Amino acid sequence: NAGVTQTPKFQVLKTGQSMTLQCAQDMNHEYMSWYRQDPGMGLRLIHYSVGAGITDQGEVPNGYNVSRSTTEDFPLRLLSAAPSQTSVYFCASSPPRTSGDTNEQFFGPGTRLTVL
Amino acid sequence: GESVGLHLPTLSVQEGDNSIINCAYSNSASDYFIWYKQESGKGPQFIIDIRSNMDKRQGQRVTVLLNKTVKHLSLQIAATQPGDSAVYFCAENSSGYSTLTFGKGTMLLVSP
Numbered sequence: 001n002a003g004v005t006q007t008p009k010f011q012v013l014k015t016g017q018s019m020t021l022q023c024a025q026d027m028n029h030e031y032m033s034w035y036r037q038d039p040g041m042g043l044r045l046i047h048y049s050v051g052a053g054i055t056d057q058g059e060v061p062n063g064y065n066v067s068r069s070t071t072e073d074f075p076l077r078l079l080s081a082a083p084s085q086t087s088v089y090f091c092a093s094s095p096p097r098t099s100g101d102t103n104e105q106f107f108g109p110g111t112r113l114t115v116l
Numbered sequence: 117g118e119s120v121g122l123h124l125p126t127l128s129v130q131e132g133d134n135s136i137i138n139c140a141y142s143n144s145a146s147d148y149f150i151w152y153k154q155e156s157g158k159g160p161q162f163i164i165d166i167r168s169n170m171d172k173r174q175g176q177r178v179t180v181l182l183n184k185t186v187k188h189l190s191l192q193i194a195a196t197q198p199g200d201s202a203v204y205f206c207a208e209n210s211s212g213y214s215t216l217t218f219g220k221g222t223m224l225l226v227s228p
Contacts, residue, residue, distance in 0.1 A: 040124055042218045042220040042221050043218040045217075058215065092159075107160045108159055
């Protein structure tokens, strides 16, 4: 299994540009999430999905859109990039939490985004 | 100048020492906790987890302690090695919710 993969690894955008960060997992996990990580801020949840066709907002959703048309893929779209969106973005997946199971989230390697 | 808020708490230890990293959580309803390790340039990596019906759980060289009374979690690393140098995050989850809430992290620096 490749686990959770993210592309691109690095990206530089100009203010106002749009782009899509790709995330895919091959573990048949139902849950997928997007986080951003800023210095000293830990990981903050942007959007998440509990299954194909279902998405919901996290702590910091403004300026981002997501969709979940398949179990494997969970792309994150920046509609009009702003310098405040300069960050490292992590995608994660996990199986649904059931009694006795862990809720370990498996993280991708991250995308480092700079908005000028 | 730099904002103090941008600096992670840092724990510096010598190789071979035991390390203790602490985490306070805020949600009384949280019943599941995870420690993650993040090395520079990489995504977080699972270390150990614990449920709220336990006070202590041990793994290989790591122990997690949970004190629900004061909402405190700690990660103990025995015989710390230079390869343990990383940022460590605690995360909490409430039953019925699919998302984790992460703490801000602690940087562990291990000197040879």
